[in-house]
Amino acid sequence: MSFRIAVLPGDGIGPEVVVQGVEVLRKAAAMAEVGVELTWGVVGGRAIDEYGTPLPEATLTLCQESDAILFGSVGGPKWDSIAPEIRPERGLLRIRQDLGLYANLRPAKVFSALVDASPLKRDLVEGLDLVTVRELTGDIYYGEPRGIERINGGERGINTMVYTTAEIDRIVRLAFDIARQRQRRVTSVDKANVLETSRLWRKIADQVAKDYPDVTLEHLYVDNAAMQLVRAPKQFDVIVTGNLFGDILSDEAAMVTGSIGLAASASLGSRTALYEPVHGSAPDIAGQGVANPLAAILSVAMLYKYTLKLDDLAARIEAAVEEVLAQGYRTRDIQSPGTTLVGTTEMGQQVLAALK
Numbered sequence: 001m002s003f004r005i006a007v008l009p010g011d012g013i014g015p016e017v018v019v020q021g022v023e024v025l026r027k028a029a030a031m032a033e034v035g036v037e038l039t040w041g042v043v044g045g046r047a048i049d050e051y052g053t054p055l056p057e058a059t060l061t062l063c064q065e066s067d068a069i070l071f072g073s074v075g076g077p078k079w080d081s082i083a084p085e086i087r088p089e090r091g092l093l094r095i096r097q098d099l100g101l102y103a104n105l106r107p108a109k110v111f112s113a114l115v116d117a118s119p120l121k122r123d124l125v126e127g128l129d130l131v132t133v134r135e136l137t138g139d140i141y142y143g144e145p146r147g148i149e150r151i152n153g154g155e156r157g158i159n160t161m162v163y164t165t166a167e168i169d170r171i172v173r174l175a176f177d178i179a180r181q182r183q184r185r186v187t188s189v190d191k192a193n194v195l196e197t198s199r200l201w202r203k204i205a206d207q208v209a210k211d212y213p214d215v216t217l218e219h220l221y222v223d224n225a226a227m228q229l230v231r232a233p234k235q236f237d238v239i240v241t242g243n244l245f246g247d248i249l250s251d252e253a254a255m256v257t258g259s260i261g262l263a264a265s266a267s268l269g270s271r272t273a274l275y276e277p278v279h280g281s282a283p284d285i286a287g288q289g290v291a292n293p294l295a296a297i298l299s300v301a302m303l304y305k306y307t308l309k310l311d312d313l314a315a316r317i318e319a320a321v322e323e324v325l326a327q328g329y330r331t332r333d334i335q336s337p338g339t340t341l342v343g344t345t346e347m348g349q350q351v352l353a354a355l356k
Contacts, residue, residue: 002035003308006066008059011045011088012281013291013344014072020293020348021070021300024320027355028304028313039066043095044074044088044281054091063095063272068307070300071276076283096136100269102167103174104134104246105302106278107264108233108253113325117258117334120230125256130236131182132253133175134246136267138167139197141243163197163242168204174268175240176212184215185237189225189245201242222249229253254278261292261333264299266306273307275299289343292331294321297351320354 007022009015022038029036041059048054054074063069074088084090095101110118110128118125143160150156172188179186188205190198202219209217220228222245228235229252241249254263260279267274277295285291298321305314329350330339342350 002037003067004037004039004065005303006059006062006069007038007040008043008063008069008071009040010043010072010074010281011076012073012283012286013279014044014074014281016286016289016291016344017277017293017296018070018072020344020351021296023348023352024297024317024355025070025300025303027352028300028317031316031355032308032310032313034308034310043071043091045076045079047091048079048082048086048088052086054086054088055094059091060095060098063099063274066272068272068303069095069274070296070303071274072296073277073279073281075281076286078283093141095274096267097142099272099274100137101267101272101274102135102137103171103268104132104136104250105178105266105268105306106132106134106246106250106253107298107302108132108250108257110257111262111322111325113322113328114258114262114334117336118256119258120233120256125233128234128257130233130253131178131238132246132250133171133178133238133240134250135163135167135171135240135242136246137243138163139243161195161197161244163200165200165204168201169208172205172208172240173211175238176208176215179215179238180212183237186215186217187225187236187239188217188219189222189239189241189249190219191222191245192219193221197242205240225249226252229256251278259292259334260295261331262294262298264295264302266299266302268306273303275303275307289345290332291344292333293344293348294331294351297321297348317351317355320351320356323354324350 009018140161143162192198192202263278301314301317328339
C-alpha cells in the first residue's frame with residue numbers, strides 16, 4: 001500500500017510547523033509499513049513572488065494527482081496590498097474549489113494537561129471533545145454576484161449567500177456519518193429566522209435525519225450556538241453548518257480548548273483531501289523557532305484517519321501529543337508556570353520520541 005502526499009508549506013510559520021508534521025508522518029508510515037511518496041510544491045505568497053500567482057498550475061496538478069495534501073499556511077503583510085484576486089489566500093480557495101473539498105472537519109478536544117489553559121472554567125471544558133463539520137465550497141464566500149460598485153453618493157459592496165439542496169444534503173449526511181462513530185448527536189446551526197438559505201438548510205437537514213433514526217438532531221440559530229459554545233460546550237458532539245458560520249464557530253471552539261495552536265483540520269472531497277493547521281501564517285513569529293507544531297502534527301493524525309484509514313495510528317499520534325503535554329513540555333503560546341518551554345523543533349522531536 002502506497003500513497004502520494006503533496007506537501008505545501010506556504011508562508012510564515014507554515015514551513016516550520018509542516019516539517020515537524022512530515023517527520024511524524026514518516027515515522028508513522030514506517031511503523032505501519034505504509035509507503036508514502038512526498039512531493040513539495042509552492043503556494044501562497046511565495047508562489048506569487050516566484051510565479052506571479054498564488055497557485056501555479058504545477059502545484060494544482062500535483063494536488064490533483066495526490067491522495068492527500070499537507071498544507072501549512074498562506075499570507076502575510078508583504079502581500080496585503082496586492083489585488084484581491086491574486087492574494088495568497090486565493091490559492092487555498094482555488095484548491096478547495098477545484099478539488100471539490102466541500103467538507104472541513106475541525107475537532108476541538110481538550111487535552112487533560114491543558115484543561116487550565118482554556119479561558120473557561122475547568123468544569124466546563126474538562127473532557128470536551130466535539131467536531132465542527134463546515135461546508136466549504138458554497139455560501140457567501142463563493143456566491144455570485146459579488147464585488148464593489150459605484151452608486152450615487154459612494155459605493156456598494158455585494159456578496160451573495162447561496163446554497164443548493166445537493167450541497168446541503170451531502171454535508172449534512174457526512175455529519176451524520178461522523179456522529180455515528182461518536183456520540184450520535186448532531187447540532188445543525190443556521191439563521192433560519194432571517195435567511196432563506198438557512199430555511200432551506202433546516203428543511204434538508206430534517207429530511208436527511210429521517211435516514212439516521214439512531215442519531216439525534218437539534219437545530220440552533222448561529223447566535224445561540226456561539227453563546228452555548230462558551231456557556232456549556234460539552235453539550236455538543238457534532239456541529240454541522242455553512243461556510244460562513246462554520247468559519248467563525250470553529251475558531252471559537254478552538255480557543256475554548258486553550259490555544260488555536262492545537263487546532264487541526266481536514267478538508268474532504270470525493271478523492272484528494274487537504275490537511276492543515278488552522279492557526280494561520282503568524283508572520284510576527286515566523287522564523288523565530290517558537291511556533292507551536294502540534295496543530296500540524298494533529299493534522300497528520302487526521303490524514304492517517306481519513307485518507308489512509310489507519311485509525312490506530314491516528315490514535316497513537318494523538319496519544320503521543322497527549323504524553324508530551326503531560327510531561328510538561330510547552331511552546332510559548334501554551335506555556336504556564338511549572339512547565340518546560342521548548343521551541344518548534346524540540347516539541348516536534350518530543351512527539352516523535354513519544355510515538356510508539
